[in-house]
Amino acid sequence: MSDKPDVDTLITTLAGKVDNHLAVHHRDSPLMVGVHTGGVWVAKKLHALLGIDEPLGTLNINFYRDDFTRIGMHPMVTPSELVSVDDRHVVLIDDVLYTGRTIRAALNEIFDWGRPASVTLGVLVERPGREIPIQADAIGVRLDLASHEYVKLGGPDPLSLNITRKG
Amino acid sequence: MRVRIAGARVVDPANSVDAITDVFIADGCVQGIGNAPDGFEIERDLDATGQILIPGIVDLRARLREPGAEHKATIASETRAAARGGITTLCCPPDTDPVIDTPAVAELIHQRAAESRLARVEVLGALTRNLDGRNLAEMGALKEAGCLGVSNALAPVTDTEVMLRAMEYAGTFGLTVFVHAEDARLADGRLVHDGPVATRLGLAGIPEIAETIGVARELLLVEQTGTRVHFCHLSTGPAVDMVRDARSHGLPVSADVAIHQLLLTESDVGSFEANAHVRPPLRSLDDQARLRAGVRAGVIGSICSDHQPHELDAKLNPFPETEPGISSLDGLLALVLDLVDAKELTLVQAVAALTSGPAAALGVERGTLGVGAAADVCLFDPDEQWTLDDASMLSRGHNTPFKGRNLKGRVRICMVDGRVVFEAPSA
Amino acid sequence: MKKTREMRSSAESLQVDAHGRLKHFLSIDGLDRGLLISILDTAESFAGVGERAIKKVPLLRGKTIVNLFFEPSTRTRTTFELAAKRLSADVLNINATTSSTTKGESLLDTLRTLEAMHCDMFVVRHAQSGAAHFIARHAAPHISVINGGDGRHAHPTQAMLDMFTIRRHKGEFASLKVAIVGDVAHSRVARSQIHALVTLGAAEVRIVAPRTLVPPGVESMGVTVYNDLHTGLADVDVVILLRLQNERMQGALLPSSHEYFQYYGVTEEKLAPAKPDAIVMHPGPLNRGVEIDSDVADGSRSVILRQVGYGIAIRMAVMSMAIGSHAAAEREDG
Numbered sequence: 001m002s003d004k005p006d007v008d009t010l011i012t013t014l015a016g017k018v019d020n021h022l023a024v025h026h027r028d029s030p031l032m033v034g035v036h037t038g039g040v041w042v043a044k045k046l047h048a049l050l051g052i053d054e055p056l057g058t059l060n061i062n063f064y065r066d067d068f069t070r071i072g073m074h075p076m077v078t079p080s081e082l083v084s085v086d087d088r089h090v091v092l093i094d095d096v097l098y099t100g101r102t103i104r105a106a107l108n109e110i111f112d113w114g115r116p117a118s119v120t121l122g123v124l125v126e127r128p129g130r131e132i133p134i135q136a137d138a139i140g141v142r143l144d145l146a147s148h149e150y151v152k153l154g155g156p157d158p159l160s161l162n163i164t165r166k167g
Numbered sequence: 168m169r170v171r172i173a174g175a176r177v178v179d180p181a182n183s184v185d186a187i188t189d190v191f192i193a194d195g196c197v198q199g200i201g202n203a204p205d206g207f208e209i210e211r212d213l214d215a216t217g218q219i220l221i222p223g224i225v226d227l228r229a230r231l232r233e234p235g236a237e238h239k240a241t242i243a244s245e246t247r248a249a250a251r252g253g254i255t256t257l258c259c260p261p262d263t264d265p266v267i268d269t270p271a272v273a274e275l276i277h278q279r280a281a282e283s284r285l286a287r288v289e290v291l292g293a294l295t296r297n298l299d300g301r302n303l304a305e306m307g308a309l310k311e312a313g314c315l316g317v318s319n320a321l322a323p324v325t326d327t328e329v330m331l332r333a334m335e336y337a338g339t340f341g342l343t344v345f346v347h348a349e350d351a352r353l354a355d356g357r358l359v360h361d362g363p364v365a366t367r368l369g370l371a372g373i374p375e376i377a378e379t380i381g382v383a384r385e386l387l388l389v390e391q392t393g394t395r396v397h398f399c400h401l402s403t404g405p406a407v408d409m410v411r412d413a414r415s416h417g418l419p420v421s422a423d424v425a426i427h428q429l430l431l432t433e434s435d436v437g438s439f440e441a442n443a444h445v446r447p448p449l450r451s452l453d454d455q456a457r458l459r460a461g462v463r464a465g466v467i468g469s470i471c472s473d474h475q476p477h478e479l480d481a482k483l484n485p486f487p488e489t490e491p492g493i494s495s496l497d498g499l500l501a502l503v504l505d506l507v508d509a510k511e512l513t514l515v516q517a518v519a520a521l522t523s524g525p526a527a528a529l530g531v532e533r534g535t536l537g538v539g540a541a542a543d544v545c546l547f548d549p550d551e552q553w554t555l556d557d558a559s560m561l562s563r564g565h566n567t568p569f570k571g572r573n574l575k576g577r578v579r580i581c582m583v584d585g586r587v588v589f590e591a592p593s594a
Numbered sequence: 595m596k597k598t599r600e601m602r603s604s605a606e607s608l609q610v611d612a613h614g615r616l617k618h619f620l621s622i623d624g625l626d627r628g629l630l631i632s633i634l635d636t637a638e639s640f641a642g643v644g645e646r647a648i649k650k651v652p653l654l655r656g657k658t659i660v661n662l663f664f665e666p667s668t669r670t671r672t673t674f675e676l677a678a679k680r681l682s683a684d685v686l687n688i689n690a691t692t693s694s695t696t697k698g699e700s701l702l703d704t705l706r707t708l709e710a711m712h713c714d715m716f717v718v719r720h721a722q723s724g725a726a727h728f729i730a731r732h733a734a735p736h737i738s739v740i741n742g743g744d745g746r747h748a749h750p751t752q753a754m755l756d757m758f759t760i761r762r763h764k765g766e767f768a769s770l771k772v773a774i775v776g777d778v779a780h781s782r783v784a785r786s787q788i789h790a791l792v793t794l795g796a797a798e799v800r801i802v803a804p805r806t807l808v809p810p811g812v813e814s815m816g817v818t819v820y821n822d823l824h825t826g827l828a829d830v831d832v833v834i835l836l837r838l839q840n841e842r843m844q845g846a847l848l849p850s851s852h853e854y855f856q857y858y859g860v861t862e863e864k865l866a867p868a869k870p871d872a873i874v875m876h877p878g879p880l881n882r883g884v885e886i887d888s889d890v891a892d893g894s895r896s897v898i899l900r901q902v903g904y905g906i907a908i909r910m911a912v913m914s915m916a917i918g919s920h921a922a923a924e925r926e927d928g
Contacts, residue, residue, distance in 0.1 A: 060639075062639070063639075063651035063652070063653045064651065064652060068653055068918060068921065073636070073914050073915045073917075073918030073919070079638070079639045079641075079642055080642075108652070112650065112651070361810050362810055362811045363810070363811030363812075363814040363815075365809070365810070365811075366785075366809040366810060366811050366812050366814075366815065367623065367785070367814075367815060368723055368724065368747055369723040369744075369745050369746030369747030369748065369782055369785060370723050370724070370745075370746070370747070372810065374810075438608070438624075438724075438727055439723070439724030439727050439728065480700065483700070483702055483732075484700065484701060484702075484728065485701065485720065485722040485723070485724045485725040485727075485728045485744075485745075486722070486723065486724035486728070487722045487723060487724065487745065488701075488722060
């Protein structure tokens with residue numbers, strides 16, 4: 001598979017799906033939160049496209065990762081920035097949904113900041129390989145990659161999707 | 168056994184000998200140098216080509232821990248290490264437990280040494296009773312019991328009048344007073360040299376003046392009393408100068424330095440290296456240079472081990488809570504040879520500092536290979552390489568900052584009274 | 595001398611592993627600028643945690659941190675405890691001044707007993723210089739040691755929170771003139787601060803004290819010595835005050851705290867030679883009327899109260915870095 005999807009098109013698609021999902025479930029005044037680093041790049045564009053007033057929140061899930069005991073400490077240069085999420089409809093945005101562990105960590109962190117009314121998960125790319133029972137509510141594109149294939153969002157400008165193969 | 172040691176480089180500063188020649192030993196004495204005495208029938212012919220023969224080393228100060236601290240070491244274990252190291256006479260300071268302030272303790276030590284028969288053990292008697300710095304010890308009786316001198320070891324005599332009387336009394340019996348010169352108040356409870364290392368590590372420092380003030384006082388008392396004084400383990404450059412001046416004015420003083428003071432400095436305390444915790448402390452590079460110069464000039468007549476073996480626990484604590492002292496019998500000869508290698512001392516100067524110098528300080532007929540002298544000899548291979556480590560150390564104490572150090576120079580044969588007390592297995 | 599080099603290099607590598615990661619945090623001495631900056635940056639990430647509703651991150655959940663205090667201290671112990679809890683670790687407080695050690699148990703034996711309880715980290719405060727190094731040398735390989743203050747030698751977490759404070763309020767170190775005023779001779783805090791300031795590249799590090807309180811050869815640590823407060827504070831950006839302890843009056847080092855205050859106590863007036871926007875710091879607790887007067891302590895230039903909060907973030911940073919390095923190393927060794 002060598003065709004690289006156009007990221008801007010995907011973001012527009014994703015924006016539409018997020019908007020739709022929020023409308024269907026009557027979720028007003030959404031609070032958008034991007035997961036560093038790729039998720040924040042995507043969220044910035046979505047945030048503009050969807051015309052959300054409230055500033056974009058960002059999550060650095062470094063302190064919530066499940067692999068601290070295996071890989072140790074990274075000094076965090078960009079800390080999480082979030083306002084209170086109590087009773088808010090949070091829209092969580094990430095670039096790639098793969099194993100589900102990043103979203104698991106992000107959800108844990110969000111719930112340490114307060115008690116949201118709901119969380120809508122929007123991802124630019126969804127691919128097989130889930131290790132945690134997590135699903136996205138809105139997806140830009142579904143890529144059916146094999147286990148030895150990896151997709152990564154390059155950026156911040158321009159944004160591009162890069163697929164690599166290992167082994 | 169009638170022995171010929173053939174072809175060694177014989178270095179005997181007491182008799183100004185430095186030549187490749189043969190030495191003949193029989194009946195516990197040196198019978199001849201160079202030519203065989205008339206009718207000498209050789210029973211054992213030792214080929215000592217390439218090796219160096221010196222008088223058995225006279226170690227001015229070694230703690231054997233008996234009586235009182237047998238958990239650290241014993242006379243048997245330490246004389247065995249001495250023999251392996253070519254040391255044939257050890258002198259023990261009086262700070263045993265009980266203190267050597269009665270003839271009985273002196274006799275006990277002599278007896279123990281005689282039982283193992285591996286080295287001669289001499290003792291210094293106490294200057295004051297129980298080293299209390301207040302009441303004189305029975306120095307007459309101690310001399311009779313064989314004490315070669317008197318000392319207050321590391322215990323201070325802060326009362327100047329007591330020191331004055333003690334020196335006068337020692338002089339009455341012709342005894343040399345072996346002094347650890349230190350102003351107690353400036354040194355008490357402190358740990359390392361008072362300088363940049365002490366400051367960086369936050370350890371209480373002992374200033375140089377602690378030693379020089381002590382030396383100054385004792386020198387004035389020598390002038391007053393005429394008693395012979397030997398300064399133990401000098402550690403500062405200024406003290407060397409003071410001793411030099413005193414000697415040039417004819418005062419009866421001598422001095423020794425511990426081998427580690429010639430090779431290490433305060434920076435060897437590193438990051439709280441407990442094996443570098445010693446008393447007096449390791450000092451500056453300048454002090455070390457001046458101590459070396461003092462040995463070269465003969466102002467410091469002896470290099471000693473200042474052997475202080477410890478059990479493991481003594482050093483297994485935060486630095487300030489460790490006991491000071493280095494176990495130094497095993498490496499003494501090789502470490503002195505390091506100084507010769509580094510061209511800090513000539514071989515003759517080094518051997519003198521280990522043999523004739525200490526013998527003179529103790530006032531004994533040792534450290535010499537003259538015809539008729541007791542055959543205390545040390546034959547060593549100057550090129551043999553070995554490592555000072557737990558496997559090679561024979562002393563019960565392994566507390567040394569030199570552990571792991573590669574050394575050159577190892578004893579092949581050591582004799583006391585013409586009797587072999589150590590012989591290395593043939594290669 | 596071969597042996598000396600071996601000894602020194604092994605001492606330096608006690609704190610840092612082969613990959614440059616912090617294994618133990620024992621002294622600023624021996625750490626390079628890059629590592630100090632990572633500690634400050636990591637602490638920045640933790641600084642916000644205390645303002646959240648849930649003041650915790652799960653980073654050290656399941657880990658046990660032992661506060662092994664051989665010297666009494668409420669403040670330092672509490673901040674370490676808070677830091678550990680904000681990392682979701684379990685905390686064990688051992689007040690060794692009253693426990694087995696006074697019954698004569700050796701430090702090593704106390705250590706072995708605690709290790710048998712499967713702890714991950716010791717925070718050690720001890721009255722003897724070198725105690726933290728000793729514990730780090732003899733502790734089981736999986737354990738990290740943080741020095742909470744040893745004798746007169748070092749108090750590295752205090753120094754780092756002081757550096758954090760300076761960076762927060764003054765920016766980069768390269769242009770700063772810093773004066774440390776007080777009993778430097780007996781201060782572990784001062785020694786660590788001096789190492790940190792010099793390593794971080796401060797323009798000038800001064801100590802101001804009467805001669806009896808200046809340790810010998812201290813210039814070799816990279817400081818200029820002043821015995822006069824007025825000249826010592828001239829044009830400085832940061833004034834760090836050290837606490838004067840009562841014992842100094844007994845040891846023939848100072849005649850009285852009254853005289854000390856006269857000549858070295860900092861008042862608004864005495865601060866005049868410093869830069870107008872200079873900040874005043876103090877590790878606490880304050881001796882009002884001895885090293886500092888209330889006008890300054892409560893005044894606009896004082897950042898003393900902020901230092902405390904930063905202390906929790908710094909401790910969170912070093913704890914997580916040290917435990918993280920051990921974890922990563924274990925994983926690498928397989």
